[in-house]
Amino acid sequence: TGLLLLLLLSAAAQAQSLDDQINLIRQINNTDREAVITLNVHFTSVESAAFWPLYREYRAAQAVNGERRVALIKDYAAHYESMTDEKAGQLLDDFLAFEQAFLDTKREYTDRFRRILPHVKVTRIMQIENKVDNAVASRISAEIPLLR
Numbered sequence: 001t002g003l004l005l006l007l008l009l010s011a012a013a014q015a016q017s018l019d020d021q022i023n024l025i026r027q028i029n030n031t032d033r034e035a036v037i038t039l040n041v042h043f044t045s046v047e048s049a050a051f052w053p054l055y056r057e058y059r060a061a062q063a064v065n066g067e068r069r070v071a072l073i074k075d076y077a078a079h080y081e082s083m084t085d086e087k088a089g090q091l092l093d094d095f096l097a098f099e100q101a102f103l104d105t106k107r108e109y110t111d112r113f114r115r116i117l118p119h120v121k122v123t124r125i126m127q128i129e130n131k132v133d134n135a136v137a138s139r140i141s142a143e144i145p146l147l148r
Contacts, residue, residue, distance in 0.1 A: 029132065029136060030059055032132065033059070033128070033129070033132055034055075036128050036132070037055070037125055037128055040124060040128060041121050041124050041125055041128075043117075043121075047116065047117055047121070050116040050117075051113070051116060051117060054109070054112060054113065054116065055113075055125075057109075058105070058109040058112075058113075061105045061108075061109070062102065062105055062106075065098060065101050065102045065105060068094075068097075068098045068101065069098055069140075072091065072094050072095060072098060073140070073144065075091065075094070076091055076144065079091075080145070080147075083147055083148075088147060106126070106129070110122060110126055113125065113126075
């Protein structure tokens, strides 16, 4: 699924605006996550009925954090050529706040998943989430130039 994502990213980058690319990436990302979880976590019918609505709620909450990330990247890009020390400090603080909100959401929903699933399954789900999150973060990081 990661290769598919990279191929689609390349095609999207050539044909669409930044906002269109972001929306496409999100759509693929969410579809891939659900597919990988489905293939790697074997739910009973009761577990599945409880998990998927909560998982989709979790992904919606993380999408809000994703909006913060996109806004931060756009702010960085807008100020890249004229970066001041003050703006760099603000961007760093905003990034740390984003990272904390992302982690807080993950912790909140991990606790909620633990109430409906065995810990082994929750751990496997969060391993999948971490792998996908790290792949996305790596791709984003590779595209953002260091400050001069």
